[in-house]
Each structure stands twice: as structure tokens, then as C-alpha cells.
Amino acid sequence: MSRWSYRPYIPVAQRRAKAMRKMEKLLKQKGRKISPVKIIGRRVATTFWGKAWCDNLESYSDFSNRLPRGRTYIRNGSVLDLQIEPGKVTALVSGSELYSITIKIKPLTATTWKVIRTTCGHRIGSLVELLQGNLSTSVMEIVTGRDNGLFPAPKEIEMSCSCPDWAGMCKHVAATLYGVGNRLDHQPELLFTLRHVDHMELIAQVGSPVLKPTADQKKVIGASDLADVFGIEFDNSLVSEKADAIAKSARPVRVSRSPAKSARSKP
Numbered sequence: 001m002s003r004w005s006y007r008p009y010i011p012v013a014q015r016r017a018k019a020m021r022k023m024e025k026l027l028k029q030k031g032r033k034i035s036p037v038k039i040i041g042r043r044v045a046t047t048f049w050g051k052a053w054c055d056n057l058e059s060y061s062d063f064s065n066r067l068p069r070g071r072t073y074i075r076n077g078s079v080l081d082l083q084i085e086p087g088k089v090t091a092l093v094s095g096s097e098l099y100s101i102t103i104k105i106k107p108l109t110a111t112t113w114k115v116i117r118t119t120c121g122h123r124i125g126s127l128v129e130l131l132q133g134n135l136s137t138s139v140m141e142i143v144t145g146r147d148n149g150l151f152p153a154p155k156e157i158e159m160s161c162s163c164p165d166w167a168g169m170c171k172h173v174a175a176t177l178y179g180v181g182n183r184l185d186h187q188p189e190l191l192f193t194l195r196h197v198d199h200m201e202l203i204a205q206v207g208s209p210v211l212k213p214t215a216d217q218k219k220v221i222g223a224s225d226l227a228d229v230f231g232i233e234f235d236n237s238l239v240s241e242k243a244d245a246i247a248k249s250a251r252p253v254r255v256s257r258s259p260a261k262s263a264r265s266k267p
Contacts, residue, residue, distance in 0.1 A: 034092075037079040037179040044074055044178050048133020050185035052144045056151040057177055063154065063169055070174020078172075079179040084190045091176040099163045101176045106156040107196035112148050117201055127203050131188045150195060 045051045057063055073079065073093065081092040089103040120139045124130050135143070143150050159173045169177075184191055192199040 034081045035083060036077070037074060037082050037182050038077065039075050039182060042075065044071060045181040045185050047185045047188070048135075048140075049131075049188040049191060050181045050183075052133075052140075053151060053181040053184050053191070054178060056144065056146070056149075057181070059146065060154050063174070063177075066167065066169045066171060066174045067178075069171035070176075070178050073171055073175035074178040074182070079175050082176065082179045082183060084180065084183060084187075084194055086193055086196050089176060089180055089194070091172075091179060093161075093172040093175055095163060095172055097163075099161055099172045101159075101161045101173055103160075103173065103176060104158040105152045105194055108150065113197050115148060116142060116150070121202050124202055127200070130199060130202060133188070150191060150197075152195070 045054050058067060073095075078094045079091055080094055080098075083090045087105055087107060089101075089105070091101040091103075093099050093101055120135075120142055123136055123139050129135065133140075142148070146153065159169055161170050161172045163170055163172055165171070180190075180194075189199055
């Protein structure tokens with residue numbers, strides 16, 4: 001065999017199994033648990049935040065040449081470990097060898113985060129609504145915007161891989177970036193962690209204090225209304241006792257006639 005001959009083809013499953021053994025041995029030494037990316041079906045992401053992340057990646061021409069190979073790698077289970085932390089994504093991807101990937105992402109600027117908070121905060125009803133992506137069209141346009149949204153632009157991403165490919169984005173990095181989109185399907189709060197912002201600050205805007213009414217504007221909220229507002233249940237017996245006490249205190253007081261007046265009224 002000449003030195004210019006290609007290496008013999010090794011099936012993906014065989015390469016992945018070999019890489020898995022090597023990775024487990026490596027991580028066991030470090031005492032770290034692995035977190036592989038598992039794709040069910042053909043779609044990399046299926047929820048609002050996962051799809052929005054992938055759509056953002058695919059909207060940049062800088063990434064267009066390498067993303068298709070990355071999709072192939074992510075679908076065949078080659079991303080054996082993926083970790084997301086503030087400002088950084090690390091992964092182990094199976095290829096001809098087991099490759100280590102590090103992706104650094106700049107924090108969201110304070111100005112951009114302030115705009116998102118002040119513009120969207122009062123329009124988001126709850127934490128569940130935020131994380132499930134049940135947002136109004138106007139809010140979705142803001143948080144997914146290319147210029148002032150939550151997702152990073154190419155200039156905010158620094159990528160490195162231990163493979164010999166000198167391209168800015170190799171297929172292993174592309175697979176890792178798609179892996180982030182898949183992970184956001186299950187843990188959307190990691191997007192905020194990655195960008196160094198606290199998603200609870202958006203919910204805090206909803207719970208801003210309400211001014212107390214003046215004496216002539218005070219209203220009593222019934223127990224059933226409180227249950228609807230705060231999602232809690234009251235003991236019906238306690239509610240009834242309280243209602244009876246209020247009713248008794250509200251009854252008009254009967255004024256008894258004095259004995260002297262009664263005596264005078266007799267013939």
C-alpha cells in the first residue's frame with residue numbers, strides 16, 4: 001500500500017464504540033459524568049428555544065459550508081459528551097479519533113440585556129411560559145433578533161477542536177453547536193447561563209409591586225379569587241368560619257328601648 005492510499009473505511013458505529021471506550025476511561029480518571037447528545041428521528045431540535053438556536057446558526061453564511069456535515073455527525077450520535085457553562089461549551093466528538101472541542105461565547109452585553117428586560121419583561125406571564133417558549137410574536141422577535149437578541153453572532157464565538165482540520169469551523173465544532181440546540185430542547189435555561197444572564201430577571205418584571213389603594217378605594221378579595229390568583233387552595237371550613245364572623249360583624253345593631261320610655265307608653 002502506497003503512502004498516498006486512503007485509510008480503510010471503518011463503520012461509524014465501530015468508530016463511535018471505540019471512542020466511547022476511550023472517553024469513558026478518560027472521564028473516569030477526572031471523575032466527571034458524561035452527557036451525550038441523543039437525537040430521536042431526523043430533527044435536531046423540536047422546541048422553540050432549540051429550533052431558534054439552530055435557525056440562528058443557519059442564518060449566517062460564515063457557517064453554511066460546514067453545518068451540513070455537523071448535522072450528519074449529530075444525528076449519528078457522534079457527540080458523546082456535551083457540557084454547557086457560563087460563556088463556554090465543551091464536547092467530545094467521535095470522528096477518526098476522539099476529538100475535544102471548546103467553544104467560547106462572549107457574554108451578552110449589559111445594554112442588550114437591559115433592552116430585552118425592559119421591553120419583554122412585562123409581556124412574559126410566568127417562568128413556565130418563558131422556558132416553554134409560549135411567547136407573543138413581538139417578544140419572540142426581540143429575543144431571537146440577530147442584532148439585539150439572546151443568540152450569539154459569529155464574531156462572538158471562538159471555536160477550537162483537537163482535530164487536524166484547519167478550518168474555522170470543522171464538522172466536529174458544527175456538530176457541537178447543533179448539540180447545544182438539542183440540549184436547549186430539554187434545558188432552555190442553559191441559553192441564559194451561556195450568555196451570562198439570569199432569566200429570572202425577566203420574570204421579576206412581572207411581579208413588580210402594585211400601589212396600595214386609598215381608604216375609599218380598598219376592596220376585599222374573596223377566598224375564591226385569591227385561589228385563582230395565587231394558585232393555592234383554602235380550607236373550606238376556615239373560609240366559612242371567617243365569612244360567618246364577617247357577616248355577624250356587619251349585621252345592624254338593634255337599639256333596645258329604655259325601661260322609662262316603655263313605662264310611659266303604657267295606658
